[in-house]
Amino acid sequence: MSLLELKNVSKIYGELHALDNVSLKVEKGEWVSIMGPSGSGKSTMMNIIGCMDKPTKGEVLLDGVDISKESSKNLTTIRRDKIGLIFQQFHLVNYLTALENVMLAQYYHSIPDEKEAMEALERVGLADRAKHLPSQLSGGEQQRVCVARALINHPEIILADEPTGNLDEANEKVVVDLFHKLHDEGTTLVVVTHDPEVAEVAQRMIVLRSGRLSKEVVNRNFTGKIKLEDNN
Amino acid sequence: MKKRRMYFKMITASLMRRRSRMIVALLSIAIGATVLSGLLTIYYDVPRQLGAQFRNYGANMILTSTEENLSLEDVDQAVSVIKSGDVVGVAPYRYENVRINEIPVVAAGTQMSGAKSTSPYWSVEGEWPAQNGELMVGAKVADKFRLKQGDSIAVSFTPDEKDTNDEVVVDSSIDFKITGILDTGGSEEEYVYMSLDDLEELTGDKGIVNIAELSVSAQSDELIAYADTISNSVSSVSARLVKRVTASETTVLTKLQALVLLVTIVVLALTMICVFTTMAAVVAERRKEIGLRKAIGASDKSIIAEFVGESMLLGLLGGILGTVLGFIFAQQVSVNVFGSSISFRPLLIPITIFASMAVTALSSLLPIRSATDVDPALVLKGE
Ligand SMILES: Nc1ncnc2c1ncn2[C@@H]1O[C@H](COP(=O)(O)OP(=O)(O)OP(=O)(O)O)[C@@H](O)[C@H]1O
Ligand SMILES: [Mg+2]
Numbered sequence: 001m002s003l004l005e006l007k008n009v010s011k012i013y014g015e016l017h018a019l020d021n022v023s024l025k026v027e028k029g030e031w032v033s034i035m036g037p038s039g040s041g042k043s044t045m046m047n048i049i050g051c052m053d054k055p056t057k058g059e060v061l062l063d064g065v066d067i068s069k070e071s072s073k074n075l076t077t078i079r080r081d082k083i084g085l086i087f088q089q090f091h092l093v094n095y096l097t098a099l100e101n102v103m104l105a106q107y108y109h110s111i112p113d114e115k116e117a118m119e120a121l122e123r124v125g126l127a128d129r130a131k132h133l134p135s136q137l138s139g140g141e142q143q144r145v146c147v148a149r150a151l152i153n154h155p156e157i158i159l160a161d162e163p164t165g166n167l168d169e170a171n172e173k174v175v176v177d178l179f180h181k182l183h184d185e186g187t188t189l190v191v192v193t194h195d196p197e198v199a200e201v202a203q204r205m206i207v208l209r210s211g212r213l214s215k216e217v218v219n220r221n222f223t224g225k226i227k228l229e230d231n232n
Numbered sequence: 233m234k235k236r237r238m239y240f241k242m243i244t245a246s247l248m249r250r251r252s253r254m255i256v257a258l259l260s261i262a263i264g265a266t267v268l269s270g271l272l273t274i275y276y277d278v279p280r281q282l283g284a285q286f287r288n289y290g291a292n293m294i295l296t297s298t299e300e301n302l303s304l305e306d307v308d309q310a311v312s313v314i315k316s317g318d319v320v321g322v323a324p325y326r327y328e329n330v331r332i333n334e335i336p337v338v339a340a341g342t343q344m345s346g347a348k349s350t351s352p353y354w355s356v357e358g359e360w361p362a363q364n365g366e367l368m369v370g371a372k373v374a375d376k377f378r379l380k381q382g383d384s385i386a387v388s389f390t391p392d393e394k395d396t397n398d399e400v401v402v403d404s405s406i407d408f409k410i411t412g413i414l415d416t417g418g419s420e421e422e423y424v425y426m427s428l429d430d431l432e433e434l435t436g437d438k439g440i441v442n443i444a445e446l447s448v449s450a451q452s453d454e455l456i457a458y459a460d461t462i463s464n465s466v467s468s469v470s471a472r473l474v475k476r477v478t479a480s481e482t483t484v485l486t487k488l489q490a491l492v493l494l495v496t497i498v499v500l501a502l503t504m505i506c507v508f509t510t511m512a513a514v515v516a517e518r519r520k521e522i523g524l525r526k527a528i529g530a531s532d533k534s535i536i537a538e539f540v541g542e543s544m545l546l547g548l549l550g551g552i553l554g555t556v557l558g559f560i561f562a563q564q565v566s567v568n569v570f571g572s573s574i575s576f577r578p579l580l581i582p583i584t585i586f587a588s589m590a591v592t593a594l595s596s597l598l599p600i601r602s603a604t605d606v607d608p609a610l611v612l613k614g615e
Pocket of ligand 1: 016036037039040041042043044045
């Protein structure tokens with residue numbers, strides 16, 4: 001069984017078909033990137049997979065559960081337990097420190113554990129910035145805090161909507177390297193990006209156009225860990 | 233346990249690290265709490281203050297005899313009916329016709345310390361008589377005889393002719409030193425005041441007076457009860473109240489307390505509106521943060537719990553601040569209006585803090601409710 005399966009999913013706003021009859025399977029542990037021009041429905045699809053929006057038509061199976069039929073209360077629970085979210089803008093609570101922002105995800109999920117949160121910050125290379133407020137961190141550092149927060153609860157799937165959109169090349173590489181590590185550990189990744197370089201490192205690339213799946217490319221060169229070591 | 237710590241950390245961080253924002257909310261709550269605690273303090277203290285104030289206007293009970301003369305024992309018996317702590321002063325008065333330079337004048341014999349406390353508004357130029365042989369002269373009498381403080385004069389008394397039959401009438405006379413001139417604007421200015429002892433020596437008979445004035449510290453219904461008890465239990469004494477003062481004391485009190493209460497309610501309502509708008513602004517401003525929290529898994533319940541916690545904390549801080557400022561405020565009012573300091577009521581601390589927290593939580597309810605309407609999808613999209 002696939003971890004994620006979209007069956008003939010449409011999202012319709014009035015006349016506009018933001019998603020038009022999209023079907024897609026993502027296997028457990030897979031790394032998929034989604035590309036497409038602005039307005040093609042990438043974020044709409046991510047919102048639906050991320051349990052923050054419901055499709056107008058179709059079924060969305062996440063870990064065997066049809067999330068298109070769940071109440072918003074259950075969706076919150078599913079999102080909390082199974083999904084890690086990373087956004088284009090580095091969304092952090094601005095009056096909490098880096099560490100507290102990571103612990104916030106633990107707090108809503110189960111029990112805040114400072115040691116574990118600290119380890120997550122270490123993984124993204126920010127142990128020494130733990131007590132800084134977001135305003136005291138660079139954009140790249142803030143995005144790394146977001147990554148730490150997304151992975152803290154060991155989600156089944158990480159959804160990243162243009163995670164490198166506001167980063168320079170150096171920080172982009174740090175984030176992509178983190179994705180490699182997560183992938184090696186078996187985390188499922190779905191990454192929306194405009195950047196071909198970020199898209200190409202994934203196992204599979206999907207292109208949306210006007211709400212439809214227009215192209216699917218399997219990366220024959222994908223080598224996982226080895227690729228990461230090449231980059232280093 | 234750990235979860236609760238994180239909760240408190242979050243709500244305190246939200247207040248402490250977003251200081252400039254929250255200070256506006258805190259100020260409005262603190263001002264409301266200040267006025268509340270200040271006015272409540274005054275509200276509770278006004279009866280005491282006003283009581284003292286009205287007692288300045290003199291005796292509020294008069295004892296007279298149901299027969300001819302009032303004996304001093306009767307007065308003592310009547311006074312013993314009243315709770316001793318409530319008796320502010322007792323002044324027995326005996327009036328006799330005496331003569332100064334062969335011209336008739338009314339002399340009043342009294343116990344000076346008692347008269348001083350039942351007639352505190354009397355203004356005396358010089359001193360009240362402190363011992364026998366000293367005389368206080370009404371301003372009109374002083375004018376008539378051209379008397380001034382320090383003068384010595386003889387006061388003489390002629391016994392009633394009926395009592396002495398045909399025997400030679402012998403005048404008695406005492407030399408007095410004038411210690412003060414009494415200025416009241418009333419009929420008291422036409423009398424001379426001496427100690428009861430002196431007047432008894434002058435007249436030769438003891439133990440009787442015409443009336444006794446009492447100043448009693450009590451509300452009007454208590455006063456009525458005292459007067460009734462005295463009239464009933466001491467048969468030779470009739471007690472009556474000086475109505476004008478006691479009745480107006482109660483009326484003024486009721487009106488003043490009603491006014492204070494009304495102002496308190498208005499201020500509380502204004503505080504609520506202020507807190508409401510501030511919290512609404514805070515929620516609107518934090519829509520993004522709320523969406524983010526929801527996106528990473530916050531339930532509606534935890535969003536509400538966080539905002540309620542923040543508003544309760546604000547209410548607590550504002551309440552504490554308000555209690556302190558309110559007492560200072562009440563103290564200022566008391567000193568400036570009543571000329572005396574206020575008694576501190578510890579009970580007002582929890583009342584003010586609780587009211588401030590309740591008002592804050594209540595007026596935050598609607599804005600907080602709207603916080604749960606935020607759509608987390610908007611955050612992901614970058615709104
Ligand atoms: N709430 C909404 N109401 C109406 N139309 C919407 C709504 N949300 C999205 N749309 C429309 O749906 C279409 C797809 O939007 P979406 O945000 O998914 O695009 P996208 O592929 O993420 O674009 P971008 O690369 O610019 O982020 C757009 O035309 C957008 O205007
Ligand atoms: Mg988008």
